[in-house]
Amino acid sequence: MSVKLKMVLSGVLILISAAVIVFSLFANGVIRVEKPEPPYEPRYLNPETLGSARALTGRVGVVSIFASDPGSQWDMEDKGDKERIDNILTALNTACTYLKENASRYGVEVDIDYAKNTESPLFITGDFKNVVNDLNGGRWERIDLADFIKGNCDMNDKYDSVVYLFFTDDYKDKFDQDDYVRVWSFADYVYDKALTYPYEMCFLPYGLYESGISASVIAHEMMHCFGAPDLYQEDSFGINYGTSNISIEYVEENIPNEIMLIQHELGTEKSYSDRITNEISDITAYYIGWLPALDLVDELKMTHSQHDLKKDP
Numbered sequence: 570m571s572v573k574l575k576m577v578l579s580g581v582l583i584l585i586s587a588a589v590i591v592f593s594l595f596a597n598g599v600i601r602v603e604k605p606e607p608p609y610e611p612r613y614l615n616p617e618t619l620g621s622a623r624a625l626t627g628r629v630g631v632v633s634i635f636a637s638d639p640g641s642q643w644d645m646e647d648k649g650d651k652e653r654i655d656n657i658l659t660a661l662n663t664a665c666t667y668l669k670e671n672a673s674r675y676g677v678e679v680d681i682d683y684a685k686n687t688e689s690p691l692f693i694t695g696d697f698k699n700v701v702n703d704l705n706g707g708r709w710e711r712i713d714l715a716d717f718i719k720g721n722c723d724m725n726d727k728y729d730s731v732v733y734l735f736f737t738d739d740y741k742d743k744f745d746q747d748d749y750v751r752v753w754s755f756a757d758y759v760y761d762k763a764l765t766y767p768y769e770m771c772f773l774p775y776g777l778y779e780s781g782i783s784a785s786v787i788a789h790e791m792m793h794c795f796g797a798p799d800l801y802q803e804d805s806f807g808i809n810y811g812t813s814n815i816s817i818e819y820v821e822e823n824i825p826n827e828i829m830l831i832q833h834e835l836g837t838e839k840s841y842s843d844r845i846t847n848e849i850s851d852i853t854a855y856y857i858g859w860l861p862a863l864d865l866v867d868e869l870k871m872t873h874s875q876h877d878l879k880k881d882p
């Protein structure tokens with residue numbers, strides 16, 4: 570073999586090994602190509618596009634609707650139902666007290682009005698023809714819920730902000746075999762977008778947790794209505810928070826007990842109706858209107874909060 574050929578062959582060998590090394594660095598995540606920046610441009614605040622829950626400040630009303638539907642019925646005379654309702658009111662009290670205490674940690678005044686017993690004007694019962702707590706129900710089907718609120722318990726004019734909570738009794742696995750119904754806790758909220766109806770709602774079925782109802786989940790879903798994004802997933806619903814792998818990794822590593830990341834006790838997977846073990850970090854505080862600005866949000870390439878948009882076009 571000529572010297573020239575040897576040189577060419579070793580050159581090729583070096584190139585191939587370099588390519589293999591570079592490829593394995595990418596494959597193992599040692600070298601990372603940053604995703605393109607999420608669309609961020611200054612936007613303008615229009616109070617009409619923030620829904621019924623704007624910021625978690627001032628006077629806040631929480632309307633609890635105990636809903637009967639084709640999957641579950643509340644019977645006010647039934648001993649078991651009475652206990653479940655008591656447990657829900659305990660969890661609601663836990664969630665609202667938690668939000669108030671955290672607000673004062675940030676020096677924010679918030680007065681939350683919520684049902685403390687079944688005699689409260691904020692304790693409402695209603696009958697519905699569709700399954701209320703169905704994640705697959707879709708917004709258009711929730712128009713009947715909005716119609717109900719409008720006709721029975723619209724409190725939007727009484728408070729600075731209002732959240733409407735729908736509590737259903739235990740569906741007792743009624744829909745397990747049915748692909749079209751997915752019973753889950755979730756919120757129908759808006760972020761800088763007009764709603765087809767002026768009500769932000771949370772859906773909270775009984776029986777998903779060992780504790781029956783989770784105070785942490787109630788607080789989590791309520792905070793969505795005031796502008797908090799989920800911190801565990803990419804912004805896949807087009808809500809435009811700009812959460813991405815960058816923000817998710819940051820939160821998982823630095824604030825693993827964030828309430829918008831997890832809603833169970835860190836390390837035990839347990840949830841409770843009488844206490845919340847998760848924390849509200851600066852990120853969530855910023856999104857619900859407790860912090861006027863947060864540099865971290867720019868570092869994480871997230872979209873600014875609905876409370877931090879420019880006020881005049």
Ligand SMILES: [Zn+2]
Nearest residue numbers: 789790793799
């Ligand atoms: Zn969520």
